[in-house]
Amino acid sequence: MDLPFYFGEEHLQVREMVREFARTEVAPVAKDLDRTSEFLWDNVAKMGPLGLLGVPWPEELGGAGMDQLSYYIVLHELAKVDASHALTVSAHTNLGTSPIVDFGTQAQRERYVPLLASGKVLGGFGLTEPGAGSDAGGTATTAVDKGDHYVLNGSKVFITHAGVGEIFSVTARTSPGPGHRGITSFIVTKDSVDLDRCRTLGVGHAEELPKTKGLRAGKKEDKMGWRSSDTRELILEDAIVPKENVLGTVGEGFVNFLKTLDAGRIGIAAVSLGIAEGAYGEALRYASVRKQFGQAIANFQGISFQLADMATEIQAGTHLLYHAAWLKQNGKPFKQEAAMAKLYCSELAMRVTTKAVQVFGGYGYTTDYPVERMMRDAKVCEIGEGTSEIQRIVIARNILASLEA
């Protein structure tokens, strides 16, 4: 869709470039990376110079200086071909970099953002814990004030880029719980787990960056989808964090990461919609060439109606996504719309990819065609950065609050 209301020529140029990149650099490697679960280092090295790892950040901070819409377009286009690539950009940009851009001091921004925005190193966000998933108020990681520094102890789980990344925002309790108060964000650093690879490629590692003593990556998850995205435990063991690395105000961590997650939801909506569109495109082409009963299966209403439903719902999802993105871009409240876009597009990705496998019949169930990978990649969109249930809670709270007003 051309969406003239949202997209200018510059957006179309970004879209064109990312499409070309996805076609020539991502499509040929997506299947193998999924099978081996190897991290997509080679393409990280290519995406940095193209500006894809710092789309919305100002040029002074090493970013591409583009707008929010451009950023969501990048995720949307990459995900049409491979969700892991899109997710890598999303986790790095929104979860890894935006907290420092949005809540960091000038000194913190100047120190960390250029490394991240240029794609020199990867970033991540450590919020989830074994006992704190949907309920981040359950955060049990502790940060004890030792005068000029804090000592952090705890374990973060399911952290995207915990292994390959070097710069993280993590949350910890600076005063005892329970609940939301007393949670503070910190910037912590570690070496990439793939130092040899990083040195050969010249990306992924910053020698000059001082590393946090006591921070390390744990076990890598063996996942159903998003397999070439890096997901691991991030372990803080008597980690020594200087006070200058407190991100934002002490005790305000909770409020800040909720803002980060609101924006992240639009990103996951973009990834989800991309997966759906990728699978729909595959199904459409296949249905027009696969012959059974003497004709293309697209001629059977049982198939063509499924394609019609997919196309209609994708169009609806596109409007939800870019409407939420437009609200954010223009400084308007977007919390509810972001939750709606994430909820709808992630469930849409699951519906469409399931149908796409069905259209492919037995072939769709094999790794010879990409639709089974897309179906596996779609599922986690209903879980990460707030499950579908949590999105419904957010939306319900908002619409009920409007009654009281």
Add this chain to the structure above:
Amino acid sequence: MKIAVCIKRVPDMDLRFAIGAGGKALDPVGLKFDIADFDGYAVEAGLRLVESHGSGEVVVVSIGPTAVQETLRKALGMGAHRAIHLDAAEVPFDGMSIATALAAELKEGGYDLVLFGRMATDSANQTVGPMAAHLMGLPCVTAISKLDIANGRGTAERQLEGATETMEFPMPAVVTIDEGLGRPRLPSLKGIMAAKKKPLEVKPAQLGAANLTVDVIAFPPDRPPGRIIGEGADAVPELIRLLQTEAKVL
């Protein structure tokens, strides 16, 4: 070093396309346009030359309606320094008409090199580069796959059937580019942003007279459907007989 690269905006011929109502041109509806393939290689070649010489400028030039500015801006996004749009409601088919307009613009421009793609991927005429060279009175090397410039002279390689030819030429010169000099780079996001601020000059195209016109474009006739004449070794004698008598390829 000052390099001009002439680029054409062409439809992507890999997509399905239809012939327009008059039968003389493609139906523009649903076509996707981009820099012609070899012209993209020419832009890349120009950028690499300027980069390796540490200074200079790459000026991209295109003839056509306002839409060609989009194509010029893509080349600016790749790194070209400025653009010239030679405005014309339509791009004539006659290469001499186009070459006349380009020569008029480029002749006094002080260019060390004028680069073209080996041919435009839509019309496939391979004429505009050599014709423009003739009109400007410059030497012309066509379809090169390697290019070096040193001490005011150029060295180029051309791939012949089974052999490589190395040529030397004085500058200024016109060179048409084949693949092999390096795949055109993608415009980076910073490049796309910077392109908005780069100069894009619009002038009327001083097209020469067009003596050639397209009479008709037609699709090749449908191939007759295939025939299965049997299976396994038993079918071989009949297959050979038909290849000899019907297809006449043996």
